[in-house]
Amino acid sequence: MGNPDEQGPVEEQYLGPVVRRRSQIKPGTTDQRLLDSEGDSEWVHTDPWRVMRIQSEFVEGFGALAELPPAISVFGSARTPEGTPEYEAGVAIGKALVEAGFAVITGGGPGAMAAANRGAREAKGTSVGLGIELPFEQGLNEHVDIGVNFRYFFVRKTMFVKYAQGFVVLPGGLGTLDELFEALTLVQTRKVTRFPIVLFGSAYWGGLVDWLRDTVIAQGKAASRDLHLFHVTDDITEAVTLVTKEVSG
Template sequence: MNNPEGEREPESPGRERRPDGTWKERRLGPVVRRRGQVQPTTTDQRLLDTQGPTDWVHQDPWRVMRIQSEFVEGFGALAELGPAISVFGSARTPEGAADYDAGVRLGKALVGAGFCVITGGGPGAMEAANRGALEAGGVSVGLGIELPYEQGFNRYVDIGVNFRYFFVRKTMFVKYAQGFVVLPGGFGTLDELFEALTLVQTKKVTRFPIVLFGTEYWKGLVDWVHGTLVAQGKAAEKDLELFHLTDDVDEAVSLVTKESGGA
């Protein structure tokens, strides 16, 4: 093979010719490497070689694989779950508190209406809803998250899936639920609430009821949404119809059942 000037290209490592004068090549799956791009080792050799740097496990290409694996595990674990409602609330709600009791009653009532119960799998209000579901003979699901401090699944969870990434976990909460019931909670609860409201408002999801349980607790937030967001044109009056407010367990279940089309 000649270069444009008609002179033979010099031989060099990795640029070896076959006896017939053509350049050697290596096929790596769909990729063909020739001349100086031929690698001295095979893919299997590089895979099985235990020596070398390990910083690749902390780099973005590998993170993409972890994210993919979390979606696959979540989808696989929950695909056959059946109709479900996600219940949110504070991890700091103590057993014996009114909100805890409401969570237990809510979990039982949702199972009675034909739903599985999904929570964040932690303590407090999440534990209460899982407990109610389990005691009623239903399926109790916990979707956990890796945190700087150890939390773990509460003992009432039947199916537990733990995630590294919040956005993967959030997808599971919405994808496998027909609605949300939101007990009094803190920043994490507000995060899930407003994400759900945004998805419904922008029509990313349809027929997705959102029930705020505890009128006294949520009244200040609802008043702020109406008196500030809507009043200043940051939200529409009709956006107030995206959620319901109640203190009654039966009404909460009726609302999610009616709007979701029933279990």
């Protein structure tokens, strides 16, 4: 037998930037597959189609939020009960941020997020909720004036950072910690600059700060200067001043 590469020219198919040869060639053209209404619908679950969905989420998010005034993202637990000190602190922080000239962005859910949105709405400011598709999600809270729902966490995270000038982090669970450490990593690696992060509630966050200092930093996994990436306070006025001073300063 001769060398297969010497048996004449190789058949090729060009599909946009993709080249297919030999057994990988697909029948028809891209236009034919687009216009053909018959056949398997499995294509809507493929990775190339997901890329289009991801792109559309970025486009919708950018379009909805591009004209926001300066904003602060407020995070906290969806399980914070209404009427508790934590909830009331969220309301007060939302109001104070609006009075300082900022829109308020939250994850759009209940609990601490609803509290911050409520404070912003009651202060007649811009109240934004960025929701996420989850099996147990309850939808956007009633205090959201501009809401965008996302399928993908990473697209939503981009919106939190891109359209906010800082974070206020109320006591929260794994989702709150996820957003907090995402922001800390972006600041530490200088992917974003001048991005203040305020943790509200020293009793709640104190153990985490102690662990960062006494374990993570003590074992050389982070630098002591990383403790300066965030502030901890129990005072609402101070929280708002810290998160907005660095923005305007």
